[in-house]
Amino acid sequence: MNDLADKIAARLLDDLPPGECSELDRRIAADPEATALAAELSAMHDQLAAHHHLHAASPTLQQRMVAGFRTARSRTTLASRVRAWFRLPAIYIPATAAVLVGMVQLGSRLTDEPLSRPRFDSAPAAPESRTDATGSITRATEGVDDVALVPRAREAFGNESAAFSGPPSEATSPAPVTGARDAEISEQKREQSLAGGGISAQQAPADSESVRKLIRNASAEIEVTNFDTATQAITQAANTTGGYVATQSSARLPNGKMSGTIVLKVPPAALDGFLAQLRSFGEVRNQTVGSQDVTKAYFDTEARLKNARVMEQRLVELLRDTKGKVSDLLEVERELGRVREQIEQMQGELKVWDSLVAFATVTVRLSEKNLHEAADYLIQETVTLALATVDVEKAFAAARGIAEAEKAQITQSNLTRDGNGNATAVLTLLVEPESCNSAIERLRALGNVLEFRRESNRVARDGSGDAPNAKVEHEPVRISLSIRSQDQSPTQRTQLRLETAAVEKAVQALRDFAGTHSIEIKDSSFNQQPDGRQVASLRMILPIAGNKQLLAHIDQQGAVKDLSVHRTDAPDASAVSPIAEVSITVTQPPRIISSEDGLLATLHRTFGQAAGALMWSVRMIGVALAFLAPWISGVALIVIAVRFVRSARRKTR
């Protein structure tokens, strides 16, 4: 039936070949069940088609989908825009930047506005907008930037700015009026301005070149070969330009070098030439040129002065009128005094400005070459000498004697002896350089030289660096001498064993001999061994000359055995007296039969060892049993339990 249903389904799907269709029709016609099946399936097919037809896509589905897409596209978020920006090819960003830069450049060209403000923008751009703001220009010797900016400054200031830009020229820079003539002309102009009701900011540009008030000053630092010569030359140069020396100061250093400062007043027109001339006097280390524009302040003060004079004139006229009261007269007089004080103050200001404008101030600092080189040198010499000697006190006294003989100054002297008899001496001397070598040689001979160090140091005074012609002085030589005890090692060492039945008696005899012959017993010992033997040891220090006599005395006390002698000849053995060291071991002669030998002793020892071995084996067995007992007990319990269970089962069966 499944095959029939599949074929019916295939025909419903129009997927059945025509041959099979006719065969299927015959089968359906012949078989009633097939007929019913075909009818039911066809009905279900219709219902299925109808069901899907009910849920078919809406005719407006496509339009709604497109509309939904457009709506979603229009809801582009900021994040998606950023993502889209980063998806752009990298070339877009520099291209955008290039376009922006190009637009900025184009705008700059069209508007003639600089991209960055020049330094001269702080100065007034036109005379009518000029204020009393002062601008000063510092022109370094290598000031490339200022040179480059000069045309812009000239453009901004007009021709009057030539004072800023190097040497003045007749064509471009009418120089400020010089000297007394300048003061005269300025006074005339001041009178003219007063007569005309004062000068205003709008009237000033008309002849600004002649009324401009510039205070110029300069400073220079010059290194010269000879201070006096340079000072004279500079003074002469200033006089030639019409200037003069305002102040002068100088100082001489300990090394003979001179330095100083000259303040000169030079006509402004000659300032640049004078500065150029300064270069011929020495090496210019630093040079500064500056100016201050006081035009506005000057003419403001002038205007106030004119008003004050008018006021003064009126007050004087009031005083002539005697009809007023006395109190009014007094009041007028007070006011007149105040106005006259103001007039004097303003006149003083104007005179100061006139003088500053009339002359430029040049401050020249002069210093001779190698100004800080050393004036002289001091040779400081120190000697450190450490000696070791057997007799420290004797050497110390000898060293003091040498110091007195060499006329040395003792600055420190110290001798100490500790509880062990070791002495230490310290002596510090100041010796004249001429007698230094002989003193050192004599001191070295006082003992063995452990350390010798001689140091010399040249110290420059009042300066630094090398000065070939500077004086050289020598300080007294400082000798630091230290003397300490010498541990003299023996030249000859003798070791021997003395066998005698009476050890104590022999030791006492040796002690007595040492006491009578000035022999030093360094250490001694005595003990009695378990077998009753007595052993004593002695170590003696004595002059090597007495060694032979001591050995003869030892030989009288018993049998001398195991004698060994070791001798060491030091290179400087002649310096000190040689000593000898004798080490003696005094023992009793050995017994002929040891108490541990013999048959009985051997048997006793053998049985004792056997018993010990037996006890050891018993102990080991005990340990083994203690180790194995828990395991043996456990196994036994298991075996018993198993047997119990088996027997119980047998009984159950």
Add this chain to the structure above:
Amino acid sequence: MDDPDLIRAALGGDESSFEELIRAHSRRLYAVAFGVLQNRAEAEDVVQDTFLKAWRDRRKIRDASKFSGWLTATARNRACDVLRRRRGSPLPDEIESLPDESVPPAGADIDHADRREHIGAALASLPETHRVALSLRYLEGMDCRSIENTMGLTSGALRGILARALERLRAKPELQQS
């Protein structure tokens, strides 16, 4: 329908070309989604989501010839996702709620509604692949070979699928009585 130039233009970001593709593929994708979900509103949402995803991921689709298959697979996966989420909550009435046999039908409209519910329940009991194939057949009128190619079915499999579906419907007495 699958003009390679049109697809390439759309994948390159041309919105008008993409809108053309939306018009061309909407109904087929609806049939696929409806086959899975058996719900019109959900199917339309799936189609909309599929196109938006296609627009967002258009740079990832490099082969224009596979665009149609990519759309079908995406729509089917999205529909399956919706179906999984829905199974966490009660099924829509049109699929789950079967008519109460103890209550007699009140009229012709009620009879039609009951029949639709029975057919829907029978379809819901079919495998998802079968439902999609039937939707493509009855909703889109696609021929057997196209459906089998689209669904990755063997030749002649569709007649068996239809036969099983018809047998399921035939087994329901409610549909028989009507």
